[in-house]
Structure formats: structure tokens, C-alpha cells
Amino acid sequence: MGIFRKKNTSGAKVTLAYIMAGLCLVLIIGNVAAFLMLPNIAAKLAILLSNSVTILLMLFAIRPLNAIIQREFDKKAEELAGKVREQKEMQERIATLESENRELSSRLDTVTQTSGIPTNVNFSFKVETMTYDKSGYIVKEEPLSRFLEDPAYKIAGKKGLGNRISKWIDDYINHPGEKKVLYIGKYYIKASIGIDFTKIKYALDGDSIIFYGVRFSKLNDLAIQRSPEDVNHCWLLSDNDFETSINRGEFYREFTQEYARLRAEEADRALEQEVDNLCDHYTAVFRENLSQRFPAVQFCDSIEDSTSSWFSLKEHIQDRRILGIASSMFLMADVMSDSLAKQIPQ
Numbered sequence: 001m002g003i004f005r006k007k008n009t010s011g012a013k014v015t016l017a018y019i020m021a022g023l024c025l026v027l028i029i030g031n032v033a034a035f036l037m038l039p040n041i042a043a044k045l046a047i048l049l050s051n052s053v054t055i056l057l058m059l060f061a062i063r064p065l066n067a068i069i070q071r072e073f074d075k076k077a078e079e080l081a082g083k084v085r086e087q088k089e090m091q092e093r094i095a096t097l098e099s100e101n102r103e104l105s106s107r108l109d110t111v112t113q114t115s116g117i118p119t120n121v122n123f124s125f126k127v128e129t130m131t132y133d134k135s136g137y138i139v140k141e142e143p144l145s146r147f148l149e150d151p152a153y154k155i156a157g158k159k160g161l162g163n164r165i166s167k168w169i170d171d172y173i174n175h176p177g178e179k180k181v182l183y184i185g186k187y188y189i190k191a192s193i194g195i196d197f198t199k200i201k202y203a204l205d206g207d208s209i210i211f212y213g214v215r216f217s218k219l220n221d222l223a224i225q226r227s228p229e230d231v232n233h234c235w236l237l238s239d240n241d242f243e244t245s246i247n248r249g250e251f252y253r254e255f256t257q258e259y260a261r262l263r264a265e266e267a268d269r270a271l272e273q274e275v276d277n278l279c280d281h282y283t284a285v286f287r288e289n290l291s292q293r294f295p296a297v298q299f300c301d302s303i304e305d306s307t308s309s310w311f312s313l314k315e316h317i318q319d320r321r322i323l324g325i326a327s328s329m330f331l332m333a334d335v336m337s338d339s340l341a342k343q344i345p346q
Contacts, residue, residue, distance in 0.1 A: 126219050127333040128194040129282070132275055133222075135188045137231070138267050144179040144236065147255065152262070154254045170249040177240030179247065181256065183263050186230040189271040190222040193279060195286075195333050202322060203308035209321065210298045212310065214287060214329065216279040218272075234260035282336070289332060294325055 147153040158167070171179075193216055200213040234256045236247040287299050303310055313326060 126194055126196045128192045129333055129337040130193050132193055133190045138185050140183040142181055154258050166251045170251050175238035175245055175247040177238045180237050181259055182235045182237055184231050184233045185264055186232055187267040188224045190224050192219045194219050198314055200313040201310040203310045208296050208298050210300055212300050212303050214299055215283040218275050
């Protein structure tokens with residue numbers, strides 16, 4: 001079987017093989033014809049010689065015939081390998097298409113099932129649009145005389161003999177001179193601002209939809225990292241013609257503590273008012289934009305005296321109109337978190 005193991009046969013060798021095979025065939029035919037036309041040779045001898053010559057000629061023909069057979073074998077093998085490759089590629093493609101078809105069928109089935117479920121969006125969340133962060137110092141210097149008769153500053157009530165003696169010693173012996181209070185305090189505020197959808201309610205009035213609670217407000221006070229280098233002092237200064245001294249006497253200690261507390265509260269109220277003003281500003285902008293998009297929408301800030309039926313937005317949102325408006329509210333608030341937070345008015 002070794003004659004079929006040759007892999008490649010060149011074109012010249014194949015041509016030569018065809019020529020040699022043809023030549024051998026001619027010789028075999030000539031051999032047979034020659035012995036048929038020679039009657040004088042004995043029959044047995046003629047058969048022996050004819051077969052011998054035929055075998056000899058076939059031995060010469062084996063090599064070119066082998067080349068021809070090898071070429072045909074390689075051709076058929078290559079065709080067979082090509083068909084195997086094509087069949088394998090086709091099977092892989094079919095498997096891929098079947099997988100994609102199963103996935104698409106599954107998606108379509110999921111979409112069909114979910115689209116048939118009644119919509120029930122629950123806006124039980126808050127949308128934070130910005131962070132209000134501010135810090136700085138408040139410095140105040142005021143004469144003590146303004147607070148001597150004000151009971152809030154803990155001096156007016158000190159009318160006893162012991163207190164009078166203590167005050168006289170402090171004012172005329174230990175710290176003579178004009179007295180004034182100096183306050184230096186660091187203030188901080190950091191809060192998240194946004195819309196709390198859980199507080200929004202709506203009522204239907206003909207073709208109008210009235211919303212309550214659509215406003216920006218402070219959602220949370222955020223943690224503040226205070227610096228140990230912050231300056232916070234409240235001193236009572238005594239200023240005479242020669243020097244200014246810090247009065248640390250017992251008689252005025254309660255006054256300085258109360259003064260510092262009241263100034264800190266005053267600063268907190270001022271900062272909270274800034275936050276409220278900021279919320280009012282963006283509430284007006286937000287409502288105006290929503291009204292332009294939905295002309296039937298109205299707003300109110302109080303429902304205590306209302307006779308309408310009010311529904312919580314987070315629990316009653318089956319109406320398609322309400323769903324569209326609520327979705328727009330959410331998207332507008334989300335957009336403002338990226339844009340308006342950088343435009344805080346001073």
C-alpha cells in the first residue's frame with residue numbers, strides 16, 4: 001500500500017506518467033498482437049513468453065500509474081476536506097443562529113409579559129439636586145452698655161449686694177476703662193437640597209391638576225469636618241488710656257458665654273434663611289418650567305383649608321397623566337443636579 005502514501009505530484013511528473021502509461025499500453029497491445037501473428041511458435045511457449053513480456057511491461061507501467069492514481073487521490077482528499085470544513089462552518093453558524101434565536105425569543109417573551117403588567121411607579125424617594133456648603137467667620141465688637149439691662153444676657157438680674165461689690169471691684173480696680181465685647185466665631189453649614197417626592201400630593205379639579213409639596217427644601221444636614229485651627233473667642237475687653245486688657249472676672253463670665261451662644265444661633269438662623277431663599281428661588285424656576293410643559297398643572301403651598309380630595313403621589317399614580325408629569329418632575333430635578341448646583345445665587 002506504500003504506493004498511495006505520496007502526498008504531492010508535480011504537473012510535469014503527472015504528464016510524464018500519462019506518457020509512460022500510454023507507452024506501456026501500446027507495448028502490451030503490440031506484445032499480444034505479435035504472438036497472435038506468429039503461428040510457428042508453440043502454443044505453450046507463446047503463452048509463457050507473452051505473459052513474461054506483459055509482466056515486464058507492467059513493472060515499467062507501475063510507477064507512472066502510481067503517480068496518476070496519487071494525483072486523483074489527492075484531488076479527492078482535498079475535495080473531501082473542503083466539504084468537511086464547509087459542513088463544520090455551517091454547523092457552527094446554525095448553532096450561533098439557534099442561540100441568538102433563543103435569546104431573542106426569551107427577550108420578546110419577557111417584554112410581552114412585562115408590558116401586560118399594570119404600571120405602578122412608587123415615588124418613595126428624594127432627589128438631591130445640590131449641596132449647599134458655606135463657612136466663614138463672624139466678627140462683632142459692641143459696647144457692654146447695650147446689654148446691661150437686657151435680661152437675656154444675664155447681667156440685669158445681678159442686683160444683690162455681693163454682685164454689686166464684685167462689679168465695682170472689677171470695673172474700677174481690676175479692669176478700669178470702657179468695656180466692650182469682642183466676638184470671633186467660625187460658622188459652618190453643609191446641607192443637601194432637593195425635592196422629597198414622598199411629600200407630594202395632588203388633587204384633580206376639572207381639567208386642572210393641583211400639586212402640593214412640589215418645592216425644593218433642605219433634605220439633610222451633612223457632616224462637617226471642623227478644623228482644630230478654627231478661632232472661636234468671646235472676650236470682654238477693658239480699654240483705658242494706657243492699655244486694653246481681657247476681663248476674665250467671674251462677674252462677666254456668664255455674660256460672655258451667653259453672648260457667644262446667641263451670636264452662634266443668630267448665624268445659624270441667617271444661614272438657614274439663605275438656604276430657604278435658595279430653595280424658594282429654584283422652586284419658582286422648577287414650577288415655571290413644569291407649567292410650561294404641562295399647562296394644566298397648578299401648585300399650592302397649603303391644603304389645610306382645602307375641600308378637594310388629595311392623593312399621595314407615591315401611592316396613587318395609576319393615572320397616565322400623573323405618571324407622565326411625575327416622570328418629568330424626576331427628570332427635571334435630576335438634570336438640575338448637574339447644572340443648577342453650580343449657579344447658586346449669592
